[in-house]
Amino acid sequence: MAVEEEGLRVFQSVRIKIGEAKNLPTYPGPNKMRDCYCTVNLDQEEVFRTKIVEKSLCPFYGEDFYCEIPRSFRHLSFYIFDRDVFRRDSIIGKVAILKEDLQKYHNRDTWFQLQHVDADSEVQGKVHLELRLSEVITDTGVICHKLATRVLECQGLPIVNGQCDPYATVTLTGPGRSDVKKTKVKKKTNNPQFDEVFYFEVTRPCSYNKKSHFDIEDADEVDKMEIRVDLWNASNLKFGDEFLGELRLPLKFLRQSSSYEAWYFLQPRDNGNKSLKPDDLGSLRLNVVYTEDHVFPSDYYSPLRDLLFKSADLEPVSASTAHILGEVCREKQEAAIPLVRLFLHYGKIVPLISAIANAEIKRTQDPNTIFRGNSLTSKCIDETMKLAGMHYLQVTLKPIIDEENLRQYVDRIFTVITKSGVRCPTVMCDIFFSLRESAAIRFQDDPDVRYTAVSSFIFLRFFAPAILSPNLFHLTPHHPDPQTSRTLTLISKTIQTLGSLSKSKSASFKESYMATFYDYFNEQKYADAVKNFLDLISSSGRRDHKSIEQAILLKEGFMIKRAQGRKRFGMKNFKKRWFRLTNHEFTYQKSKGDHPLCNIPIENILAVEKLEEESFKMKNMFQVIQPERVLYIQANNCVEAKDWIDILTKVSQCNKKRLAVYHPSAYLNGHWLCCKATADNTPGCTPCTGGLPANIQLDIDGDRETERIYSLFNLYMVKLEKMQEACGSKSVYDGPEQEEYSTFVIDDPQETYKTLKQIVDNVKTLEQEHAQYKRDKFKKTKYGSQEHPIGDKSFQSYIRQQSEISAHSI
Numbered sequence: 001m002a003v004e005e006e007g008l009r010v011f012q013s014v015r016i017k018i019g020e021a022k023n024l025p026t027y028p029g030p031n032k033m034r035d036c037y038c039t040v041n042l043d044q045e046e047v048f049r050t051k052i053v054e055k056s057l058c059p060f061y062g063e064d065f066y067c068e069i070p071r072s073f074r075h076l077s078f079y080i081f082d083r084d085v086f087r088r089d090s091i092i093g094k095v096a097i098l099k100e101d102l103q104k105y106h107n108r109d110t111w112f113q114l115q116h117v118d119a120d121s122e123v124q125g126k127v128h129l130e131l132r133l134s135e136v137i138t139d140t141g142v143i144c145h146k147l148a149t150r151v152l153e154c155q156g157l158p159i160v161n162g163q164c165d166p167y168a169t170v171t172l173t174g175p176g177r178s179d180v181k182k183t184k185v186k187k188k189t190n191n192p193q194f195d196e197v198f199y200f201e202v203t204r205p206c207s208y209n210k211k212s213h214f215d216i217e218d219a220d221e222v223d224k225m226e227i228r229v230d231l232w233n234a235s236n237l238k239f240g241d242e243f244l245g246e247l248r249l250p251l252k253f254l255r256q257s258s259s260y261e262a263w264y265f266l267q268p269r270d271n272g273n274k275s276l277k278p279d280d281l282g283s284l285r286l287n288v289v290y291t292e293d294h295v296f297p298s299d300y301y302s303p304l305r306d307l308l309f310k311s312a313d314l315e316p317v318s319a320s321t322a323h324i325l326g327e328v329c330r331e332k333q334e335a336a337i338p339l340v341r342l343f344l345h346y347g348k349i350v351p352l353i354s355a356i357a358n359a360e361i362k363r364t365q366d367p368n369t370i371f372r373g374n375s376l377t378s379k380c381i382d383e384t385m386k387l388a389g390m391h392y393l394q395v396t397l398k399p400i401i402d403e404e405n406l407r408q409y410v411d412r413i414f415t416v417i418t419k420s421g422v423r424c425p426t427v428m429c430d431i432f433f434s435l436r437e438s439a440a441i442r443f444q445d446d447p448d449v450r451y452t453a454v455s456s457f458i459f460l461r462f463f464a465p466a467i468l469s470p471n472l473f474h475l476t477p478h479h480p481d482p483q484t485s486r487t488l489t490l491i492s493k494t495i496q497t498l499g500s501l502s503k504s505k506s507a508s509f510k511e512s513y514m515a516t517f518y519d520y521f522n523e524q525k526y527a528d529a530v531k532n533f534l535d536l537i538s539s540s541g542r543r544d545h546k547s548i549e550q551a552i553l554l555k556e557g558f559m560i561k562r563a564q565g566r567k568r569f570g571m572k573n574f575k576k577r578w579f580r581l582t583n584h585e586f587t588y589q590k591s592k593g594d595h596p597l598c599n600i601p602i603e604n605i606l607a608v609e610k611l612e613e614e615s616f617k618m619k620n621m622f623q624v625i626q627p628e629r630v631l632y633i634q635a636n637n638c639v640e641a642k643d644w645i646d647i648l649t650k651v652s653q654c655n656k657k658r659l660a661v662y663h664p665s666a667y668l669n670g671h672w673l674c675c676k677a678t679a680d681n682t683p684g685c686t687p688c689t690g691g692l693p694a695n696i697q698l699d700i701d702g703d704r705e706t707e708r709i710y711s712l713f714n715l716y717m718v719k720l721e722k723m724q725e726a727c728g729s730k731s732v733y734d735g736p737e738q739e740e741y742s743t744f745v746i747d748d749p750q751e752t753y754k755t756l757k758q759i760v761d762n763v764k765t766l767e768q769e770h771a772q773y774k775r776d777k778f779k780k781t782k783y784g785s786q787e788h789p790i791g792d793k794s795f796q797s798y799i800r801q802q803s804e805i806s807a808h809s810i
Contacts, residue, residue, distance in 0.1 A: 008773060011293040011704055012069035014076065014102075016040060018050055019109065019285035020060040021080055024092055033057060034082045036092065038284070040065055041077040043124040044158045047639040051478035052083055057282075062479045064472060070642040074099055074124065074265070078284060080114060091117045093281035102290040110288075114281035120269040123245040125156040125190070126789045127168075127229060130261040133202065133254045145203040147172065147251070149227055150196070151183055154266075155786075157190040157231060159619070160242045164190040165234040172200040174225035185234045188617035200227075202251070223252040231266060243269060262784030265791035293707050300769060301706040304762040307755075308342065308709065312351035317359045319751035321759055322352060326376035327744055328719040329712055336379035338712070342705040344387060349427060353380055354434035361435075361453075367443040371435075371456045378461070381431060385462045386473075388425045391552050393466050393473055396420045398553075401467070401475045410491050414498060414521070417463055418529040421536035432458070432538035451501055451534045458537065459499025468492040498526055555647055556580040557640070561588060562616070562632040574616075574634070579644075583651055586624065600626060605652035607659040607688050608645055615666035615673055624648065625662060632666065649689070662688050713763045720760055727753035 018038055026032040033055040040048040047067060053059035078095040093114030097105070130150040135143050151168050158164070167185040171178060179200050186192035202222060231244040245266025254260060304321075311320035322339055329335040343349040357377045364370050371378050396416055400409050432454045439453035466473040468488055470480065480488060498521060560574050577588040577597070586605065587596040604626050611621040611632060620641040624631040635641035652658070661684030665673035675685035713720065723744050730749040746752050784790045 007297060009295045009704075011291075011295065011701075013067065013291050014069060015066045015289040016048075016064070017109075017287035018061045018063045018065070018078070019287070020058065020062070021114075021282055021284045022058045023282040024057045024059075024080065025281060026057060027082070031055075034092075037081055037083065039079045039081065041079060042069065042071070042073040042638070043075055043077065043156075044122060045637050047637045067639045068642065070638050076102060076288065076290070078112075078286065079117070080282075080284065093117060095284055095286070097288070099290075102288060105286075105288050107287065107289045109285060111283045111285050113283050116281065119243055122158060123266050123268045124158050125154055125231070125245060126263050126265050127154045127231065127247055128152040128263050128786070129229065129247070129249075130259070131227065131249070131254060132259045133251070144201060145222075147200045147202050147227070149181075149198045149200065149229075151194045151198075151229065153191070153193045153195070154231060155191050157192070157233075157244050159190055160233045160235070160244075163188065163233075166190070166192045166244060167232055167234055168194060169230045169232065170198050171228045171230070172202070172225060173228060189613070190619070191613065222254075223250070225251045227251060263786050263789035264784075265789045267791065293704050293711075294770065294773070295701070295704050295707045296769060298703050300766065301703055301710070304710060304759075304766070305342075305702075305706050307758055307762060308339075308706075309346070309348060312348065312355045314751070314755070316747040316751070317355045318745050318747045319755050320355075321755055323356060323376065323745075324720075324723070324752070324755060324759065325709060325712060328716040328723065330716075332374055332376050332379040334712060335376060336383045338705040338708040340380050340383040340387065341700045342702055342709065344384065344427070345700040345702045345705065349384060350430045350434065353377065353384065353431050354438070356380065357435055358438045361438045361442045364442070367439070367446045367449045367452070370439060370449065370453055378457075381457050382461050384431065385428060385457065388427045389462060390474065392420070392423055392425055392428075393462075393475065395423055395552060397463070397466060397470075398475050401470050410494055410521075413467065413491060414495060414526065414529075417495070418533040421533050424537040429537050429539065436538045448501060450538075451531055454534050454538050455499045455501060455530070458534070459496055463499070464492045464496040467495060494521060499530055501527060501530060551582045551584045554581045554583060554651065555644065556592070557636075559636065559640075559644075560634040579633070581647065581651070586648065600624065600631070602652050603655055605648065605655060606657055607662050608648040608652065609662050609664065609689060610641075610645065612665045612674070615668070623662075625659060627657075630667075659684065659688055662686060710763055710766050713759060714767055717760075717763070720756060724753060724756050724760075727756065
C-alpha cells in the first residue's frame with residue numbers, strides 16, 4: 001500500500017530475521033527457566049509473534065518475517081515476553097529502533113541489548129495544540145497577561161489493554177505555582193477530538209507599558225514558566241489511569257510571537273528513575289532490512305524499462321542491461337529479485353531466463369556442475385519458482401507437512417511430488433523446457449543432462465528447501481522444533497538425492513545412517529518416477545488447467561466480525577471467528593476445523609474496502625460488500641488488515657458485478673455515517689479502490705521494481721564505471737586480463753560499453769528527478785504540520801541535510 005506524495009508513491013517494507021536471545025534473567029522460582037516468545041511491533045502495534053521456546057534463558061527462534069508497512073511509524077520495536085499460564089504474559093525487555101536509525105543496521109546480524117519497559121516510556125502519538133498569550137484589561141483598568149491553551153485533537157494514541165478512553169490535563173507550572181485543567185474523557189477512540197480551551201493567568205496585574213508586552217519582572221517570570229499537556233487513559237482498574245504521553249513547552253518562545261499553533265509528538269515522562277544496567281536483561285540478535293521506495297509515474301521509467309526488456313534479444317546476452325545488473329551487484333540475489341518480478345509482471349521472464357541460461361550452459365565445461373553455482377541464472381529461476389510456484393507447493397506439500405511422525409511419510413512425499421506434474425505452473429514449465437533443450441544441445445553425449453538440468457532446480461532448489469524449512473515457504477507458521485527439524489532434514493536429503501538421479505546415491509551421504517536409510521528407496525521405480533515427472537514439467541505447450549479448478553487455500557486466521565443481520569431479530573454484536581479464504585469461497589466458523597457458519601462465494605464479493613474508524617470506534621476494520629448485505633471485519637493489526645484487503649480484492653477482481661462506488665462508513669441508526677443518506681440501498685458515495693491485477697499469485701508493481709533496479713545501479717555506480725574501464729582495456733589491449741577487471745564477464749567489449757553508457761545516462765536522469773523532488777518537497781514542507789510534528793528527529797535531520805545540499809548547490 002503506497003502513500004501518495006505530490007504525484008509520487010512511497011512504499012515501505014521490512015524484512016526481519018529474528019535469530020535468538022541470550023542471557024535472559026532467570027525466573028524467580030525453583031525452575032529458573034522461562035517460556036519466551038518475541039513480538040514485532042510498529043510502535044506498540046503487534047504485527048508478528050514467534051513461536052514459544054520453552055524452558056530456556058537463551059531461546060533460539062530462527063524465524064523470518066516480511067511485511068509491507070501500510071502506515072507511518074516512529075519505532076520498529078521487539079518485545080520479549082515470558083508466557084504465564086495463570087496471569088498475563090510478562091514483558092522481559094524490548095529493543096526499539098528509531099525509523100531513521102534502521103539504515104545503520106541494514107542487512108547486518110546485530111546483537112541488541114534489551115531495555116526495560118515501563119508505562120512511562122511506552123509512548124506514541126501526537127497532539128495538536130494552539131497557544132495564545134494576550135493582554136487583558138481588568139475591571140479596574142489594569143493590565144494582566146493570560147494564556148489561552150487550546151487542545152484540539154490527538155492522533156495515534158496507544159491502545160491499553162484493548163481500549164483507549166483518553167483525556168488530557170493541561171498544567172501551567174512556574175516558581176511556586178501549578179494550575180491544572182482537565183478535558184472531558186473521549187470514549188473508545190485513540191484519535192480523540194477535544195477542541196477545548198483553558199485560560200491561565202500568567203502575570204499579576206500591572207501598569208501598562210507601551211514599549212513591551214512585559215516589564216522586566218514579568219519577562220523573568222514568564223521565562224521560568226512552562227505549559228505541560230499530559231494524555232491519560234481513563235481506566236476502571238484499581239491502579240489508576242494509565243499515562244499515554246506528555247508535552248512540555250516553555251512559555252518564553254511566546255515572547256517572539258504571542259500565538260502559536262502546531263502538532264507535537266508526545267514524549268515519555270522523565271520521572272527520574274534510574275534504569276538498571278543494560279546487561280541485566282540479556283540481548284537479542286536481529287537482522288533488519290528496511291526499504292523505502294519513492295516511485296514516480298510510469299513514464300519516468302520508460303527509457304530504463306525499455307533498455308531492460310532488450311536484454312533477452314541482445315547478442316551476446318552478457319552485454320545486456322539485465323546481465324550487467326547481475327555483474328555489478330554485490331550478491332546475485334539483489335539483482336534477481338527485482339528483475340524477476342519486473343519481467344514476470346510484463347510476461348517476459350521466459351525469454352530472459354532462456355537467454356542467460358543458454359549463455360551459462362555454453363560456459364559450463366562439465367555437465368555434472370550445471371547450474372550448481374550461485375549465478376544470475378540460478379537466482380532468477382529460484383525467485384521465479386518462489387513467486388509462481390508458491391501455491392503449487394501449498395497444494396503439493398502442505399497436507400503432508402502438517403502431519404506428525406514425518407519419518408513414516410517419506411514415501412508419500414515422494415509420491416505426491418512425482419504425481420504433481422499437471423499442477424506445475426506454466427511459466428515454470430516453459431523455463432524448464434528451455435533449460436532442457438539448451439543442456440541437451442550443449443552436452444549431446446550425456447543422455448541424463450536433459451533431466452539433471454531441470455532436477456537441479458525443481459528438487460534441489462524448490463522442493464528440498466521447502467521441506468527443510470517449511471516456514472520460509474508459508475507451509476507452516478513457525479520454524480519447526482528441533483525434533484521435527486531433524487526429521488525434515490532426513491526427508492529433504494532423501495528427496496534431493498532421489499531427484500538428482502545420482503549414479504552413486506548412497507555415497508552422496510556423509511552420515512552412515514543416511515546411507516542405510518536410503519537403501520529402502522534405491523530401486524529403479526523411483527528413478528523412473530522422477531524421469532516421468534521431469535519429462536512432464538519440461539514439455540513444451542503443457543498447460544495447468546487442473547490447478548485453476550482446484551481449491552487453493554489463500555489465507556486463514558482469527559478475526560472479529562460484526563453480525564451481518566441475516567436474522568430479522570437479534571443483536572448485531574461482535575464475535576471472534578476463524579476465517580478461511582480459497583480461490584472459490586470466503587468462509588468463517590467458530591474455530592479452525594469446525595463446520596462453516598457462513599459461506600460467501602467469490603463471485604458474490606462486489607468490493608472489499610477499508611471501514612472508517614469512527615463507524616464502530618475500532619481500528620483495522622474493513623468491509624466485504626455482498627449483494628444483500630455487508631460483512632464488517634476487524635483484523636488483528638494494520639498489516640493483517642492490509643493483507644486481507646489485498647488478497648480478497650485480487651481474488652474477486654474479475655467479478656462482473658464489482659461495484660464502482662461504496663460507503664466508507666457503516667449504516668447505523670437509520671443512515672450512512674459518511675453521506676447521511678437514509679436508505680440502506682443508497683449507492684456508495686466514494687469511488688472503489690481499483691487497479692489491482694487479477695492474478696492472485698503475482699501482485700507486482702512494475703514501476704516499483706524498475707525503481708529498485710535504478711536504486712541498485714545508482715548504489716553500484718562505481719562498479720559500472722569500473723566495468724566501462726574494463727571494456728576500454730579489453731578493446732585496446734588484447735592481452736592478459738588485469739586483476740581488477742577479472743570479476744566481470746565481458747564477451748563483447750564494444751557492445752557492453754554501449755549498454756553501460758545508456759545505463760549510466762538513464763540512472764543519472766532519474767537521480768536528477770529524485771533530487772529535484774526532494775528540493776521541492778523541502779520547500780513545501782512545514783515543520784510543526786500534521787505530517788511533520790515538532791519533535792520528529794528524522795525530519796530535523798532531513799532539514800539539516802537539505803540545508804547543506806542547498807548551500808552546496810549555491
